[in-house]
Structure formats: structure tokens, C-alpha cells
Amino acid sequence: MSGVVRAAWRLGAGAARGRSGRPLSQAAAGGAEGGGAEGGSGGSGSREAVERLVREHPVVVFMKGSPAQPLCGFSNAVVQILRLHGVEDYRAHDVLQDPDLRQGIKNYSNWPTIPQVYLNGEFVGGCDILLQMHQNGDLVEELKKLGIRSALLDAEKDQDKK
Amino acid sequence: GATGPLASTIRAKLAEALEPTHLEVLDESPWHGGPPGTESHFSVVVVSGRFQGLPPLQRHRLVHAALSAELAGPLHALAIVARTPQQWESDPHAPPAPPCLGGSKHDRRRG
Numbered sequence: 001m002s003g004v005v006r007a008a009w010r011l012g013a014g015a016a017r018g019r020s021g022r023p024l025s026q027a028a029a030g031g032a033e034g035g036g037a038e039g040g041s042g043g044s045g046s047r048e049a050v051e052r053l054v055r056e057h058p059v060v061v062f063m064k065g066s067p068a069q070p071l072c073g074f075s076n077a078v079v080q081i082l083r084l085h086g087v088e089d090y091r092a093h094d095v096l097q098d099p100d101l102r103q104g105i106k107n108y109s110n111w112p113t114i115p116q117v118y119l120n121g122e123f124v125g126g127c128d129i130l131l132q133m134h135q136n137g138d139l140v141e142e143l144k145k146l147g148i149r150s151a152l153l154d155a156e157k158d159q160d161k162k
Numbered sequence: 163g164a165t166g167p168l169a170s171t172i173r174a175k176l177a178e179a180l181e182p183t184h185l186e187v188l189d190e191s192p193w194h195g196g197p198p199g200t201e202s203h204f205s206v207v208v209v210s211g212r213f214q215g216l217p218p219l220q221r222h223r224l225v226h227a228a229l230s231a232e233l234a235g236p237l238h239a240l241a242i243v244a245r246t247p248q249q250w251e252s253d254p255h256a257p258p259a260p261p262c263l264g265g266s267k268h269d270r271r272r273g
Contacts, residue, residue, distance in 0.1 A: 064268060071268040073194075074239065077260040096268055112226055112233040113240060128242050129218045131257065 045104020053101075054108075054118040058146040059090035062105045063115040067092050074127040075115045081134050085143060086151025120146055164189035168201035168236060172229060176208055179228035183247045184209035190259060194239065205241040205259060209250040218244065 043049065054060050059082070065071030067079045067088075082090065095102035095114050102114070109116055109123040117124045119142055124130065133139040140150040163169070164187050173187045186207040194203040206225065213221045221244035226233060233240065243256045 073260040074241070110223075112230075113238075123219075125219050125222065127260065129222065132218055135257075 043100050043104075044098050045100035045102075045107070047104075047108060050101070050104050050108040053091070053093060054123075055121045057091040058120050058148065059087055060118040060121075061090060061092045061115060062095055062101070062118075063092055064094065064096050066094055071096060072114070074113075077127045078115045078117060078130055081130055081139070084134070084152065085139060085148075086154075087143065087148060119143075163187045164201075164204070166199075166201045168232065169204070171232060172204060172206065172237075175228045175232075176206065176225065180208055180210040180212050180224065182208050182210040184250055186256070190239075190241070193259075202236060203239040204237065205243075205256075207243040207245075207256050209245050209247055211247055213244050213246050 061067075061075075061078055061082075063070060063072070063075035063078060065075055067090075070076035070079050079092075082088070093101060093105075095105065105114070105116055106112055111123065111126070113126055115126055117126070117130050124133070124142070130139065133142065140152060143150050163173070166189060169187050169189055173185065176182065176185060176187070184207065186205075188205040188207075189201055189203075190205050191200050191202045192198070208225060212224065216224070222242050225240070225242050225244060229237060229240070241259060245253075
């Protein structure tokens with residue numbers, strides 16, 4: 001695990017205890033429409049282009065830098081959380097490489113900041129929300145709905161064996 | 163808490179929009195690579211009855227809505243803890259912030 005995560009910032013395996021899942025919160029009704037400069041039609045920041053990206057894979061992340069080298073602590077937090085759950089196969093888009101996408105993704109989700117996490121094409125939130133979902137067990141449940149078995153479930157099973 | 167002009171604006175707008183029972187506004191800009199004195203990265207703890215019944219995404223959207231002008235301007239990053247008074251009472255602590263990895267230093271010149 002990357003040494004950059006401060007020891008005080010502990011993400012315990014205790015978060016693996018799932019509970020009956022509740023549906024992902026509804027995105028703000030109509031909030032993603034209009035407003036702000038949009039990329040040109042067909043441009044990398046257009047609604048169509050972003051829509052294609054978020055549907056590309058069950059887990060899609062828009063971040064600063066890459067999973068191998070995040071360039072922002074909040075983006076790194078998302079990568080680390082996914083890694084804890086054993087999720088290494090996902091689509092990550094570096095918005096620092098593409099200003100049109102950087103603005104386009106904010107327009108699409110009506111969310112002003114990066115990173116942004118999409119599960120099954122649906123906007124889930126940023127780093128704070130993903131951390132909460134990790135800590136309260138929701139992330140294990142949401143991954144299960146996508147057919148992804150969180151690695152933390154196996155870690156907990158190993159602990160139970162002791 | 164933070165005392166600069168942007169911090170004060172953030173505090174005032176959140177107070178008006180969400181009538182919090184507890185509000186913390188922390189300026190974390192010095193830890194994110196901006197020039198000294200720049201107010202750009204903030205962390206807020208907002209405890210409000212308005213969050214009752216709302217999932218985290220909706221709570222954060224309420225906070226964003228209160229600060230939409232700032233987020234379109236100088237406010238580049240905003241970490242949010244949004245709890246109801248009951249939630250805060252049972253756990254009056256915010257999680258520690260993830261360490262910065264350069265942040266705004268990696269941005270190209272702003273257009």
C-alpha cells in the first residue's frame with residue numbers, strides 16, 4: 001500500500017461488514033442540465049462524450065493524475081479506497097490532461113469538484129462520500145450489485161478463522 | 163477556524179442557507195500548494211437539521227448550492243462533513259483529511 005497515506009488516516013477492514021443495501025441516492029433532479037460552458041458537440045466535454053465514458057465500465061473515476069500516480073490527495077484517496085476493496089480494474093480519466101473533459105464532467109454531474117466516482121454509469125460522489133460508503137459498509141454492497149466481490153470480505157473471513 | 167475573506171464568506175453563506183447548529187470552516191490551502199495567503203482549499207463541517215432524511219449526495223449538493231459562486235471562482239476544493247445534530251452528537255468528530263499530493267501545483271496555467 002502506498003506510503004503516502006498518513007498512518008493517522010486509517011481505513012480499517014471493519015468496514016467490510018455489509019448491511020442491507022439501500023439504493024444509491026438519486027442524483028439532483030434536473031440538476032445536471034444546462035449551465036456553464038460546455039464542450040462543443042462531439043468534443044471531449046460534451047454530454048454525449050461524457051455519457052459514453054461513464055457507461056464504459058461498472059467503475060469509472062474522473063481524477064487528477066492516474067491510479068499509478070495520483071496528483072491530488074483526494075484523487076489518491078479514491079484510488080486507495082478502491083484498492084482496499086480489491087478493485088484495480090476500472091476506468092480512470094485524468095482531467096488534468098483534458099480541460100474540456102474537466103469542465104464537461106462537472107457540467108454532466110452538476111458537481112463542482114474532482115474526483116468523481118461513477119458506479120454503473122451513476123454518479124456516486126467524490127472522495128468524502130466514497131470514504132463514508134467505505135466506512136459504513138455501503139461500498140461493499142454497491143460493488144456486490146455490480147458483480148464485484150470486495151476483497152475486504154475475504155480479509156474479514158480470514159480474520160474470523162483465527 | 164479560518165479568518166480570511168473567503169473563509170468569512172463561506173461561513174456566512176452556510177450559516178444563512180443551512181442554519182447549522184455547529185459549523186467549522188477550515189482553510190487547508192497552505193497544505194495544497196497554492197501561493198502563501200491564497201484561500202483556495204477548504205474543509206467544512208456542517209451540522210444541520212436540514213440534512214435530516216437526505217442521503218450524503220444530496221447533503222453535499224445543498225452545501226455546494228450555498229457556495230455556488232465561490233465554487234465557480236476561487237474555491238477549488240471543498241471537503242465536506244454534513245451531519246444531522248443527532249449524528250454529530252453521537253460522533254462529534256470529522257475524519258482526518260487525506261494528505262495532499264501536490265494538488266494545484268499540477269494545474270496548468272488557468273485560462
